[in-house]
Amino acid sequence: MVSARPFDVDLDYLCSIKSTPVTEDRIRQILKAAEQDKPVARTIARTRPWTRLSPAQQAEVVRRYADGSETSTSLAAECKVAKSTILRILRENSVVVRRQPLSGTQVTEAKRLYKSGLSLSEVAEQMSVN
Numbered sequence: 001m002v003s004a005r006p007f008d009v010d011l012d013y014l015c016s017i018k019s020t021p022v023t024e025d026r027i028r029q030i031l032k033a034a035e036q037d038k039p040v041a042r043t044i045a046r047t048r049p050w051t052r053l054s055p056a057q058q059a060e061v062v063r064r065y066a067d068g069s070e071t072s073t074s075l076a077a078e079c080k081v082a083k084s085t086i087l088r089i090l091r092e093n094s095v096v097v098r099r100q101p102l103s104g105t106q107v108t109e110a111k112r113l114y115k116s117g118l119s120l121s122e123v124a125e126q127m128s129v130n
Contacts, residue, residue, distance in 0.1 A: 051080050053089070061086060062093045071100060102129065 053061065061079065064070040065086075072090070076083040090097055102110065106127065113123045124130060 053079060053081065053085070058089050058093075061089055062095055065090055066095050068098075072097070 057079065061075050065072065065075060072083055072086045076086045079086070087097060106129070110123050110127060113126060114120065118126070
């Protein structure tokens with residue numbers, strides 16, 4: 001069985017991790033290690049810490065959303081979790097998720113921005129909507 005050189009394996013590994021940028025310094029380090037035929041220490045990608053909501057916090061999210069006083073986006077920002085987490089909690093508790101359509105004024109503004117040459121993502125970013 002033929003084993004791959006450390007350079008081949010480590011470069012493949014680094015390039016396969018989308019969240020870890022492959023820097024020029026890191027490639028030089030791998031090349032240097034490959035020349036010396038030594039294994040290269042792997043860098044572990046840093047991830048954001050997971051925030052888990054307690055059952056009491058989840059109940060509060062459900063209550064506030066069901067009252068109509070909060071949006072899923074504002075609850076997610078306040079709880080420091082993804083909006084999808086809030087939506088999952090709501091669906092698990094059989095809460096009907098409200099659609100938040102644009103107002104007539106917002107639609108008019110979005111049309112104007114789009115016709116001015118902006119892409120849809122640029123329009124959304126400028127209007128602070130999804």
